[in-house]
Amino acid sequence: MITRIKEIWHNVTQHILRSLYELLFGNEARKGALIHFAYLCILVFLIFLCTKGEFSFWPDLLATVAAFLISAIFIYLSRSLLQSFEDRQKVNYDDSFMKELYGGLPDSIEGEAETGYHRQFMLGDDICQVYYDCCLDTSSHGDDFSVVIEDHPEKKFVLDKFIRENCLEIMKAHENSNFHNWDTLRLDGYELEDSNVVIKTSRSNYISHMLTNRAVDYKIADELSLRQLFEYREKLTPLESSLFSNHLGMIGMIMLDGGYTLFPHRGKTSTISKNMITSGVAKPMLLKKDPECSLSSGPSKIPFEEYMLNALPDAMKITPDSLAGRNVSVRFLGFGRDVYEGGKPSLFYLIRVNMSVDEYFACHKQFTDSGKATKMDHNKKVYVVKYDTIRWHRRGSFLSFFYLKSSGARLKEKYIQPEKNLLCNLYHYTRFLKNNDIA
Numbered sequence: 001m002i003t004r005i006k007e008i009w010h011n012v013t014q015h016i017l018r019s020l021y022e023l024l025f026g027n028e029a030r031k032g033a034l035i036h037f038a039y040l041c042i043l044v045f046l047i048f049l050c051t052k053g054e055f056s057f058w059p060d061l062l063a064t065v066a067a068f069l070i071s072a073i074f075i076y077l078s079r080s081l082l083q084s085f086e087d088r089q090k091v092n093y094d095d096s097f098m099k100e101l102y103g104g105l106p107d108s109i110e111g112e113a114e115t116g117y118h119r120q121f122m123l124g125d126d127i128c129q130v131y132y133d134c135c136l137d138t139s140s141h142g143d144d145f146s147v148v149i150e151d152h153p154e155k156k157f158v159l160d161k162f163i164r165e166n167c168l169e170i171m172k173a174h175e176n177s178n179f180h181n182w183d184t185l186r187l188d189g190y191e192l193e194d195s196n197v198v199i200k201t202s203r204s205n206y207i208s209h210m211l212t213n214r215a216v217d218y219k220i221a222d223e224l225s226l227r228q229l230f231e232y233r234e235k236l237t238p239l240e241s242s243l244f245s246n247h248l249g250m251i252g253m254i255m256l257d258g259g260y261t262l263f264p265h266r267g268k269t270s271t272i273s274k275n276m277i278t279s280g281v282a283k284p285m286l287l288k289k290d291p292e293c294s295l296s297s298g299p300s301k302i303p304f305e306e307y308m309l310n311a312l313p314d315a316m317k318i319t320p321d322s323l324a325g326r327n328v329s330v331r332f333l334g335f336g337r338d339v340y341e342g343g344k345p346s347l348f349y350l351i352r353v354n355m356s357v358d359e360y361f362a363c364h365k366q367f368t369d370s371g372k373a374t375k376m377d378h379n380k381k382v383y384v385v386k387y388d389t390i391r392w393h394r395r396g397s398f399l400s401f402f403y404l405k406s407s408g409a410r411l412k413e414k415y416i417q418p419e420k421n422l423l424c425n426l427y428h429y430t431r432f433l434k435n436n437d438i439a
Contacts, residue, residue, distance in 0.1 A: 087274055090173040092217040092227075093340055093420065095397070098131040102234060102339065117236075117339045121427055123399075124391030130423040133236060133337040135190065135345075136197055139432040146196040147332065149303060151295040155202035157186050160243045162229070163211055166220055170211050173218040178269040181207045183291035184247035184284055187345040189240045190335075197335075203291055204245045206284065209344075212244035214272060216342035227342060236343040247284055249338075249346035251425050252308050252330070254280030254316065255387070257356045262316060263383040263401070266419070272341075273419035277383065277399070280351065281308060281315040282421060305330045308349055316353075317382050322363035327354035333428035340420050348428045357384055361407040386411060390426075 087093075098104075104118045112121050117131045138145050163170065186204040190197055216227045230243050239246060254262045263277040285307060287293075295303045308330050313320045331350045337343040355363070364382070389402040389411070399418045402411040 086173070086176050087272060090215045090218040091272065091340055095129065095131065098339060102131060119427055121430055123426060123430065126392045126394050128392040128423060128426070129394075130420060130427065131339040132420075132424045132427065133339055133343065134334065134427075135336045136192060137334040137428060137431060138332055139334070139428060139435045141195075144195055145332065147304065148196050148198045149295045150198055150200045152188075152200075152202045153292050153294050155188075157202065157204035157208055157245055159208055159211060160230075163226070163243075167211055169220055170215050170218060170226075173215040174210055174271065176269065177271045179206060179210065179271050181205055182284075183287040184209060184245070185287060185295075186245060186247050187239055188246075189238070201248070201295065203287070204247050206247075206286075208245040209247050209284070210271065213246065213338075213341040213344040216244075231342050236337060236339065239337075239343070239345070242343060244342050244344070246344055249344065249421065250281060250283050250285055250304065250308055250311065250349070251279045251346050251421050252281035252312075252315075252349040252351045253333075253425050253429050254312070254351045254353060256353055256360055256384075259387050260357050260360075260404075261385050261387045263385050263403075263422075264315065265381045265383060265416075276417045276419045277422060278419045279422045279425045281311050281349070282419065283311050283315070304332075304347060305349075308351060312351065312353075316360070316364075318360070318363040318367045322366070323353070328352070331432075333425075333432055336424065338420060338424070346421055346424070348425050350429060350432065357404060358407045360384065361404075383414065 092098075095104075099118070102117045103115065105113055105115050105120065111127065114120060114134075117133050118129065119132050119134070120127050120129045122128070159167070182205060184204045184206055186202045187199065188202050189200040191200075192198075212226065216231065217225050219225055226244075231237060237243070256262070262280040264280065264282070265277055266273050266275060268274050285304075309328065312328070313323060329352045331352075333348040333350055335345060335347045337345050361384075383401070383403040385401045385403045391400045393400060393415075397417070398415055400413060400415045402413050405412060
C-alpha cells in the first residue's frame with residue numbers, strides 16, 4: 001500500500017513538474033528570455049548584498065562577477081563568429097571558385113544568358129547569377145505535365161569507405177548546427193519524356209547528407225576535401241554513379257494576394273545558410289512515418305504536392321486551421337542540382353495562397369500566441385515582401401527588398417544575403433512569369 005502511494009505521488013509530482021517546465025520553457029524564445037532574466041536577478045542581488053552589506057569580500061566578489069560576465073560575453077561572441085564562418089568552411093559559395101571549376105560566361109556577354117552551370121537572369125535592375133544544374137524547367141509546359149515516381153524503398157544508400165572511416169573528422173564541420181537523423185528520399189536518376197519526368201528514388205538519411213553534400217568543401221586534412229576527391233571534374237558526377245547522399249530538397253515560392261511573398265530568415269544554428277533568407281518552403285524530403293512504404297503510384301504529383309502542403313503552415317508560421325477553406329495551388333516549376341553542394345537535387349514549386357497580408361498577420365499572431373516550439377532548421381522570423389521591390393546587387397551578391405513588419409505598417413527596406421536555392425527558385429519563377437506573360 002505504501003509502495004503504491006509512493007508511486008502515485010511520484011507520478012503526480014513528475015506530471016506537475018513537467019507541466020510547469022512546459023509552461024515556463026516550452027517556447028525557445030521564452031526560455032532564453034527567462035534564463036537571461038534569471039542571470040540579471042542573480043547579478044542585481046549580488047550587487048545589492050555587496051553594496052548594502054558590511055562585507056569585506058565584496059570587491060573580490062564584484063571582480064569575480066565581472067570576470068564571469070566578460071568570459072560569458074567572449075564565449076558568446078566566439079560562438080557567433082564560428083557560426084558565421086561554419087557555412088563557408090563546409091561549402092564554398094564563392095562564384096570565382098565555381099567559375100574556376102565549371103567555367104563561366106565570356107566577359108563580353110551581359111544580360112540573361114547561360115553556359116554550362118552558369119545562369120544569369122534579370123532580377124530587379126541588375127543581373128543575378130548563380131551556378132545551377134537545371135535538369136528541367138517546366139515554365140513553358142501546361143498543367144498536364146506530370147511526375148512519374150519510380151521508387152525503390154528497399155534500396156539503401158551506403159557511404160563510401162573513405163567517408164565512413166573519416167566521419168568523425170567530417171562531422172566537425174557541423175559543430176555549431178542543430179540537426180537530427182531522419183530517413184530521406186534519395187534521387188538516383190531521372191528520365192525526361194514529352195509530358196512527364198520519371199523520378200528514380202531510393203532511401204538515404206540526414207546524417208549521410210551532412211557527411212557528403214553538406215560538407216563537400218570541408219578540409220578533412222590539409223587541402224583534401226570531398227569535392228577534390230570525388231567531384232573534381234568539370235561536370236558533376238551523374239546521379240546514378242554519385243557517391244553523395246543527394247536527398248531531395250523541396251523548395252517553394254509562396255505568393256500571397258497583392259503580389260506579396262514570404263522570405264523566412266534562418267536562425268544561427270541551422271545546418272546551412274545561417275542568418276540568410278530562404279524560399280518560403282525550404283525543407284528536405286523526410287520520411288518519418290513509414291520509410292519502407294513505396295511512393296510508386298504511376299503518373300502523379302500527389303506525394304510531393306502533399307508534402308509541400310503539409311509543410312506550408314510551419315513555413316508560414318501559421319496554424320494549419322488558418323489554411324482551412326482557402327484556395328491553395330501548387331505548381332511544379334522544375335528541378336535541378338545544387339552545384340555548390342556537390343549536386344544535391346531539389347524540386348522547385350510555386351505555391352499560391354488565397355490570403356491577404358492583413359489576414360496573414362492575423363494568422364501569424366495567432367500562431368505566435370499559441371507558443372509553438374521551434375524546430376530543427378527553425379526560422380527566427382518571416383519577412384512579408386513586396387515581390388516587385390526585390391533587387392539584386394551584383395557587388396556584394398545580396399538582395400534588397402521592401403517588407404511589412406505588421407498589418408497597416410509602412411514598407412521598410414532590408415539588405416540581406418540569400419540562400420543559393422532561393423536564387424534557383426527565383427530563376428525558375430522569373431522564367432515562369434515571362435513565359436506566361438504575367439506582369
